[in-house]
Amino acid sequence: MILKASNVSTKNFFLSASKKNSLSADRKLLLLKIAEAVALEYGKNEVVHLNFICTHNARRSQLGQVWSFYAAHYFNLNIDAFSGGTELTAFHRNTIKTLQKAGFHFQLENFCHQNPSYNISFDGARKTVLGFSKLYSDPINTTPFIAITTCNNADKNCPFIKKAIHRFHLPFVDPKASDATDKRDETYLKTNQQIAAEVYFIFDTVKKLLA
Structure with a gap:
């Protein structure tokens, strides 16, 4: 089963988000530090693995x-993106919906009521990325990696992340609180745009540092 994307161009969404996003001085400094670490490791091995970690x-x-999967394509960088949690749940349907509205395609790879997996792509993609809920230590997450925690609980509950060569805490507001409200789509879109924009900033900076 293929879950169709909207008519929105992923590229246009990505570029538009990067232009709209406003960064505080502290946030910009944090993103710069992440980019510098990525560029440092890229210079050593010409490949970097990122692991985004939150609770579920x-x-x-x-x-x-x-978005890192897309950014690697857009900036032509050999950077592999993974994700994981401290608990197993599922790739939430509202996350899928907001990514579809940004032009991503989801093809069901393995149906499971509790935790289905999807092959994710976009127009012009040379490969797909597999999306499903898993622990951050799942074998699919190639090591060593740069760990980026995206929620405070994951940062607090993981005092030590094995195989992480660098670790950064880049928290975002959880859109979960809007799931049963009329603000759901707007809230997920806002988070989607912010993460797309900050990933753009990181990858754009890495590209410039490697030039």
């Missing part, structure tokens, strides 16, 4: 993985 691996960490 259902929303923010999935958005981080998917």
Whole structure:
């Protein structure tokens, strides 16, 4: 089964988000530090693995993985994106919906009522990325990696992340609180745009540092 994307161009969404996003001085400094670490490791091995980590691996960490998957294509960088949680749940349907509205395609890979998996792509993609909820230590997450925690609980509950060569805490507001409200689509869109924009900033900076 294929879950169709909207008519929105992923590229246009990505570029538009990057232009709209406003960064505080502290947030910009944090993103610069992440980019510098990525560029440092890239210079050593010409490949980097990113692992976005939140509690349930259902929303923010999935958005981080998917946008990094796209950014690697857009900036032509050999950077692999993964994600994981401290608990198993599922790739939340509202996260899927907001990514579809940004032009991503979801093809059901393995149906499971509790935790289905999807092959995710976009127009012009040379490969797909597999999306499903998993622990951050799942074997699919290639090591060593740069760990990026996207929620405070994951940062607090993981005092030590094995196989992480660098670790950063990049928290985002959880859109989960809007799930049963009329603000749901707007809230998920806002988080989607912010994560897309900050991933753009990181990858754009890495590209410039490697030039």
